[in-house]
Amino acid sequence: MDVGQLKTYYHQMLAIRRLEEALAKAYALRKFGGFLHLYIGQEAVAVGALAALKPEDYVIATYREHAHAYAKGMSARQIMAELYGKETGCSKGLGGSMHLFDAAKNFLGGYGIVGGHAPIAAGTAFASKYRRDGRVTLCFFGDGSVAQGAFHEAVTLATLWRLPIVFICENNLYSMGTPLYRSMSVADVSQKALAYGMARDRFDGHDVLRVRDRVAEAVRRARNESMPTLIEIITYRFRGHSMSDAGLYRTKEEVEESKKRDPLTTGRDLLVKAKVDEKEIVEIEEKVRLEIEDAVQFAEDSPELPFEKLAEFTYKE
Amino acid sequence: MDVGQLKTYYHQMLAIRRLEEALAKAYALRKFGGFLHLYIGQEAVAVGALAALKPEDYVIATYREHAHAYAKGMSARQIMAELYGKETGCSKGLGGSMHLFDAAKNFLGGYGIVGGHAPIAAGTAFASKYRRDGRVTLCFFGDGSVAQGAFHEAVTLATLWRLPIVFICENNLYSMGTPLYRSMSVADVSQKALAYGMARDRFDGHDVLRVRDRVAEAVRRARNESMPTLIEIITYRFRGHSMSDAGLYRTKEEVEESKKRDPLTTGRDLLVKAKVDEKEIVEIEEKVRLEIEDAVQFAEDSPELPFEKLAEFTYKE
């Protein structure tokens, strides 16, 4: 058990939490508008899964992708500035909350059309196989996305061509206000894999280590055998679907109950169990506080892209 | 064993065979153009499956739908005239080979976009459940169509809402020039049902009685329990994908081998086994000959829709 790693995971999960809390605050203060889909409660999934990757591996996600972007190595500054719509943001303020991208970190983006990014993921995995570059593609999506034809077609190609990819369904039990039983005829999302003869896994995602280790198996299968896997990770979002969602479709009890399994608590307990003394843990928490404060300041102080420069982003000359 | 039924099935299968042979001849004589996808070799599937239905049940199919149209009660005249592009055709000569429709017979059409009709089938089944009219929808499609997102979405809704529908995949081993193993990661199409927890069946389709009885089970399930079923029927097309397909992707041996299990031979043998004497069988064959001859003459003699009348078909006033 590598204590350094445990610290990293805790740092990442906490930074993601604080980053999103800062985003929610900035949103309330009208620093920016649009949709804001918080990941709060699901942190162990993105952090654990990406801990199983190499830097050159590809990650692609949905509009709920702040965590995946950060866990892939993007800075809080880049992310914060992007949501502020600033030129210093990862996407120069053109993409916003739902469209974080970082070519250097191999983060291939957040996408707003449910299921629409799955075929792209099959494409990056295809490219890896084509080039024999040994990279793996991780594609994240929600439980509601599985109903989309694009998901089916992406999996059809990935399994037929044995692409080095891992499809990770973050099952947070709801798609917007719709509980899983109203969007799917089966309760087990991983069962979808049976239609394609694809390897599958399914587990609870509040423990970052379990997520890392189980995803690592699929990543190995992808990297060494070039075989895809469908993983369903059960999780929960503490907040509404987006800032505009009152969340009336869930009882207060249900939400409170879920908070008892907060991935941050679990992550902190891991440090305690590993005999990391309180002082060190508090240091991490202080570092995170400063990191996010700095990110907010950076975003506040950054300039916006002038309109004159906008046109050149539509086509490459 | 009802001999009358056996005669009907043989009559239908033979009429479909002769009808399509006449179509092929007319096509060669340039009586009409476009795509012509022959069903020759698969007749027992359409005839057997539709024998399990009531007249008020709905049937919807692909561009390879001449047989289903005839088996649903449409006349050889209507079909022949439609392919000739005549106003007396079922679709007034506006639809052609790929778009046969007959509202009176509840034949909801042939469609040209692979998989595109599956959601429509879910819609008619939805309507039956909505109205509690006790009707069942049969949706036919090919092995290649299963890769389409539209198929996945239609099945997702049909299973979630428990619609009275039977999805029938006519697995003729090829989608155009592509053998199943190059379009799907699994060899068993019915396995797709596992993803949705849907009832499934899978069998060889050259025996019209087996097709009827096995499909009847699914139809009962749909009508009585309002539960959908996915049925894979293994079959084979003796001709190319369409008239323009040389069929070089199949060996002569493979095609010849398949002809040993010609549904017509099987159908005729059933009559012999049922002690129907040769004379009677020949009578049926003579009736069919005249029926198709008459249909050709009818198509030849029929008028075309005048251009002036065309506009009114785009919108309903």
Place this chain on the structure above:
Amino acid sequence: MRTVAFREALNEALSEEMEKDDRIFLMGEEVGHYNGAYKVSKGLMDKFGERRVVDTPIAETGFVGVGIGAAMVGLRPVIELMTWNFSLVAADQLINNAAKIRQMSGGQFTLPVVFRGPGGSAHMLAAQHSQSTEAIWAHIPGLKVVMPANPKDAKGLLKSAIRDDNPIVFIEGEVLYADQGEIPDGEYTIPLGVAEVKRPGKDVTIIGWSKMVKVALAAAEALAAEGIEAEVVDPRTIRPLDEDLIAESVSKTGRCLILEEGWPFNGVGAEIAYRVGKRCFDDLDAPVERLTGADMPMPYNHHLEQQCIPDAPRAVAAVKKLLYLE
């Protein structure tokens, strides 16, 4: 007369028509238990139950097709697209099935189905969530395209759309939902294909639909202050297009500005400009002008976004250019 919000007017239209005809049902994502992502269907599930207000999974190709199939066999579906941005995954169903089945079947099947939902940009929703799709749907023969600009039109046009026997694309300006407006107390409908002069004038014709009507009226207001009388014409229905009323207005004013939120290339404004140019060739004192959305994906940044959407100041400037006042 009563004052109601745009979304309430739509809700009334749905509720009134559903009460009258059991063949009508509403289907879409979050339309029922959630009462609608934009609350247009608020209270309808309580009123009509799960049979007639149907929540769906995120499967637009699937449930748009369900609407088509149900309409073929005699029901009158109203299919809600959470937003028209998501209609693109169902484009094949709308173009190859909804628009063509009547003709392909030789007129045997008619499709009385309404596809409705919010369209256009809102506020910092970025490229994938800020699209105007009317130019695409209006290109397709077999579809009708309706785009109301105020509560009165919204209710009257939606009722007509639901009663129409053709597949209809009904696009509601996402930023109009909260707009208040007066509507008649009793039962009323507004026919499809009939434009309306939203403000009379004699110097120039400004054509706009959906939220662009507000931009046109604001521009007309500003121009009036400078003694320029702009006539604002709202087609209300993009297809069929009320070409006569448009031509009549332009023949009178001799000048025409078309406002369009969507992209310029092959936009609805291009079609209107072509028809005006042909019908009013001898009456035009200046070439038809168009002010459209910027020819690029919508940027997220607020200031950039606003500069990509036609507004009153730029409409005023365009009019002055038309009048050679600049």
Place this chain on the structure above:
Amino acid sequence: MRTVAFREALNEALSEEMEKDDRIFLMGEEVGHYNGAYKVSKGLMDKFGERRVVDTPIAETGFVGVGIGAAMVGLRPVIELMTWNFSLVAADQLINNAAKIRQMSGGQFTLPVVFRGPGGSAHMLAAQHSQSTEAIWAHIPGLKVVMPANPKDAKGLLKSAIRDDNPIVFIEGEVLYADQGEIPDGEYTIPLGVAEVKRPGKDVTIIGWSKMVKVALAAAEALAAEGIEAEVVDPRTIRPLDEDLIAESVSKTGRCLILEEGWPFNGVGAEIAYRVGKRCFDDLDAPVERLTGADMPMPYNHHLEQQCIPDAPRAVAAVKKLLYLE
């Protein structure tokens, strides 16, 4: 100069570019073992193998998306759509992903990908298999739309498209594949966005692309016999559009007829007519005329079908109307 068929010219372009650059691969239904539904990829699998010539299942959304993803990480995919009619099931991938990713990512990702295949009507293929989709794709900023009319343009434009760093919609007239034409012997390319005068003239400008160029030339031939000299302009690239050359021609002739196989409402011709009307306002002696496909789904019947597609006789009549000779 050599004489080759349109499909052979395309095949040469693919083969030559693939030889030069391993990042290029061809993917689509039946492109490999079957040698292409229309034989454009004939022999390419033998030559380049299964790695670079990839047969796909019938999953357009899937493999169009694969082309997008592969392009994002540095490959240069050529994705064949068996026909553009089937592109509609992948419309979301083309519009929301291919066209927008570069801008949404702040320019970090460029997409050098070509989507190609046959378009337009052929012969009695009916409503779902006879569509011209260029008006839809050209509406989308972020996409380029190329439509060659002869073997020489086909090869030169496809090579340029493959070398271009943007997502490209390359539409090949289905009925042009067998057309023979001369092409240069050596290596050559034709730049995107540059129109060509296919026949010089002074009395009227006839604009057409893809197979409509043949109709325009036939009409021009017939008109010449009556002493009317028509100039035929082929944009070759719909987007970006070579507006200058078009305006130059119309300013000279004062009259303009636009031929378009597709539907009229919001067609490419509407956009061109609007621009011509604006650029050449003072030079136009008559309103811009358009001759388009009938505004309805394509009927199956041969005679009805032919009357729905612009032809030389009707183009001639339209020109005479423009010249007030009728």
